[in-house]
Amino acid sequence: MNAQKTATGDTNSFEFRGGLRTMSAALQKEMVLALSIWDDHEADMLWLDSDYPLNASVTAPGVARGPCSATSGDPKTVESIQPGASVIFWNIKTRPIGSTFTA
Incomplete structure (x- = not known):
C-alpha cells in the first residue's frame, strides 16, 4: 500500500494513523459496526x-x-x-x- 500511495502521490492517511500495527491492535478489541x-x-x-x-x-x-x-x-x-x-x-x-x- 505504501508503494501505491507513493507512486500515485496520494496522501497515505492509513500509514499516518498507524497502519497495520494500529489496525491489528484495534481488531483485538470489541468493535461496533456502524x-x-x-x-x-x-x-x-x-x-x-x-x-x-x-x-x-x-x-x-x-x-x-x-x-x-x-x-x-x-x-x-x-x-x-x-x-x-x-x-x-x-x-x-x-x-x-x-x-x-x-x-
Whole structure:
C-alpha cells in the first residue's frame, strides 16, 4: 500500500494513523459496526470512481479511477437532487468469519 500511495502521490492517511500495527491492535478489541449513507464534502467522492486528484494528469498512475465525471459527486448537487435520501441495511450477520453461510 505504501508503494501505491507513493507512486500515485496520494496522501497515505492509513500509514499516518498507524497502519497495520494500529489496525491489528484495534481488531483485538470489541468493535461496533456502524453503517451510514454519506457524501464527501472534501473530495466529492472522486477518489472512488472518477479522475482524482483533479490537479494531476489523467495519464498519471492512479488518477483515472472510474468513469464518473469530475462534477458527479458534488454534495450540493447530490443533496439538492436527493434531499431525503435514505438507506435500509438488513440481514446483517455477525459471527466468526465463514460461519454465516454455506458455500
